[in-house]
Amino acid sequence: MSRRPGFLVYGLLSAFVVGSAFPLYWSFVIGSVTKERAIQSPPPLYPGGHFLDNARRVFDQIDFWAALGNSVVISSVSAASVVFFSTLAGYSLAKLRFRGANLAMAFVVATLAVPTQLAFVPLLKEFSNLGLAGTRTAVVLPFLVTAFGVFFMRQYLVDAIPDELIEAARIDGCTQLRTFWTVAVPAARPAMAILALFTFMHTWTEFMWPLLILQGSDVQTLQTALDQLKIAPAGGIADIALLQAGTLLATIPLLLLFIATGRQLVAGIMQGAVKG
């Protein structure tokens, strides 16, 4: 629509943005008052001065740095692996002719709709039998490939690489692998960056699978560490100041990532990124 937006549009959008930011502000407010003040009425509306105290108590309760490290390692491995497998498979579906290509594509599209969460219980069983339960390896394994990644790369590469370029490389005597490396990978780079970013965030925020596979283990991700922080001390009052301080601490890494890469995230979603 071409008309310049009026005051109403800016007002409504601003209200939406304020609503989006408010929960984070609230988390900071509660995380920065004493645990007694946090549950008094009326609730605090401005930050206190106790955030660092609460943060210290978070570090006492859970091994925050270890959990953070685990989350970083698991999310990075998952992102690298998804990008690698997806670029290879996506290129082959987009640009190479082979018998069964259509079938392979149909397989990818069909598995897009499979609710992966529901594979978790049988996976847990499988991994327990293999003695993997409670390890970082077990957490990352289900996130090494995603059908979405292959689909995304294929859609991107279909238009990103002209067929003539591949033929030219072939005529020049390039092997398939060299063609992939010198023609496809440079063309795919922007999509690889977006896919890496998305996968990293997706694995980072995953809760159910690490919770299942790390039950009773010393290894925790940032998300499952929050779950442990939540378990209220028996008989005591719920310590929501501690909980909110921990929540905010756990959110800061992704907030920083968002500040650094927000533009790419927006572009990635608008290029037809899909959930999961």
Add this chain to the structure above:
Amino acid sequence: MTTIEALRTGEPAQQTGPPTPRLTWRQKLSQWDFRFSPYLYFLPFFLAFLLVGVYPMAYSGYLSFFSWPRYGADHGPGVGFANYAHVLTDPVFHKAFWNTIGIFLLSSVPQVLIATVIAGMLDTPLRGRTWWRMSVLLPFVVAPAATALIFGSLFADKSGLVNEIIRAVGLPGVSWHSDRFASWTAIATMVNYRWTGYNTLIILAAMQAVPRQLYEAAALDGASRVRQFLHVTLPSIRPTMFFVIVTATIGGMQIFTEPRLFDTNLQFQGGANYQYQTLTMYVFNTSNSGTDPYPRAAAATWLIVLLIIGIALLQFLVTRHLQRRAER
């Protein structure tokens, strides 16, 4: 692809001297490289996905027809459909089913409506367009676990901000945790918080693809902004809307993190009366239960899969029906 065909057969373009039907070793290698590489590139993904996606699902399908001795390491004798019968007659499962449907409706209908309206506003010549787009995406980087904990505190029954505001207006506070519908609303709010901005951008991308001439033509015909939105924008973005609704369904049927972390007391899984236990939580809890944990969880899993397929199919049929009616 004639060049390629010529290369594949290994025939030199110009024959000079006696024909040599036999290919050199190098040409053979190159041929194989050409023929089998595509498979090799697809295979790693395919195998990995079989291992962590397809196989577990198939295995759980198989497992759902067996019993599981307590503390056993492997399944017991086959029991036919007994596990399915157990799950389908379990009142807790019934409750989880309705909870999931309720939370799903409360979290998808308002979400799609709001996302469409916000996208319509972003599809205007705004100042600071990129900034607005980034701003609506902010909640997306708050992990579901963090979202659940923050909103759990906002919706706390006694000292939560939401109840404080309600009481300040002079109304009685709402029991967000014990009242069934209220707890659904609180959980749906968390889901909406995280996903509305994301879906806004997807819908916005579709809106940007609508040819601007259509709007100009509609404006010439005297259509107001609202009418343009209803009769030009919405019909043009129908496929994207369908896509958003289906992904919301697949996600909505699997809601787990928000209800799991909603209660301050982890003794109850989804409320003292299971009033907000979802289907995925049911699967999770069943896998930790005493009798036949895995087979029952597997049976419940497959029931959810069938449910998702059924709902998605229904949405597809409804959409197609609307599409046909619109074309008439």
